[in-house]
Amino acid sequence: MFLTDADLQAIWLTIRLAGITTLILLVLGTPAAWWLARTRSRWKGPVGAVVALPLVLPPSVLGFYLLLAMGPNGLVGQLTQALGLGTLPFTFWGLVVASVFYSFPFMVQPLQNAFEAIGDRPLEVAATLRASPIDTFFTVVLPLARPGFLSAGILTFAHTVGEFGVVLMIGGNIPGVTRVASVQIYDHVEALEYLDAHRLAGVMLVFSFVVLLGLYTWQPQQKKEA
Template sequence: MFLSETDLQSIWLTLRLAGVVTLILFVVGTPIAWWLARTRSPLKGPVGAVVALPLVLPPSVLGFYLLVAMGPNGPVGQLTQALGIGVLPFTFWGLVVASVFYSLPFMVQPVQNAFEAIGDRPLEVAATLRASPLDTFFTVALPLAAPGFITAGILTFAHTVGEFGVVLMIGGNIPGVTRVASVQIYDHVEAMEYGDAHRLAAVMLVFSFLVLLALYLWRPNPKNT
């Protein structure tokens, strides 16, 4: 076998995490992107900056704050305990929550750009054709922004796959629960298993390259209305 059982387990966990996070971010990130693209509120700047924070913040900083917040004494931790969910750190769903924050800008920014590129006109046209604002959002804005959603989905998925620091802070290193591929490689190296590290690293390298290749080869048709 090319990859060991635990390697495959870590890859499967990674894909599951990235898939769940991407789906959640489609739902959570789209309204934020829409608001940022359309608002004239003075809050646009601060909210945009907060969304972009994970781009510049060391993952350990973000992970640390999330760990404290979701821990037994943190506000989120108190809430999840009160709801009977328990505490999230060192669980799969803890990783999901942390990754949602960590990958948020990779979803919001391409979608926001796509919404902004649509401009006011198609929305005004829809209004003159009797479409309510919500109707317009689903039947005009979303289809016209589809290329942005595809880019955002690929970037979010790939970025979540590549996570390491936040995972270590929030998830630790529990096989099958929080030990994702990047952590598994780290373990291999720590254990001087360079051969295993090489194989898994090669898989990650090829995967990342293919994702980016798909992104660059795939070009939306030039806009022509």
């Protein structure tokens, strides 16, 4: 076999992590992006800046404070323990929570751009036709913003696949639980298993290229339809 079982396990884990993170962020990011796109509040600037923070902050900073917050002495850790969930570091769901923070701007910003591009006009027309705001959102905004959702989803997924520093900080490198592909490659390199590292890295490279190729070739066609 081209890849070892451990490598395949790491790849599957990575896909699961990125997939779940993307789904959660679709749910959380859509209202956030909608608010940012439509609001005239003076909080728009500060909130937008907070949303963009993970773009700038080193993953080590994010990982370190997530570890402290989710550990048994942290606020989040005490909450999850009180709920009987245990603590999140070194668990798959801990990685999901971290990835949701880490990839948040990659979901929100393309969506926000897509919502802003729609402008007021279609919404006003829908309102004159007596569509309720919720009705408008699902029947007018969502179809118009489809390319935005596509690129936001792909970017979020791809960015989570590429995550490394945060996972290293809070993952604990457990096979099948937190040892994602990027960490597995790092392990191979450190153990001087360069051939294994090359193989897995090659798979990641092809995967990333295909994802981005899809993103950049699909995008214009979608826009024409819209």
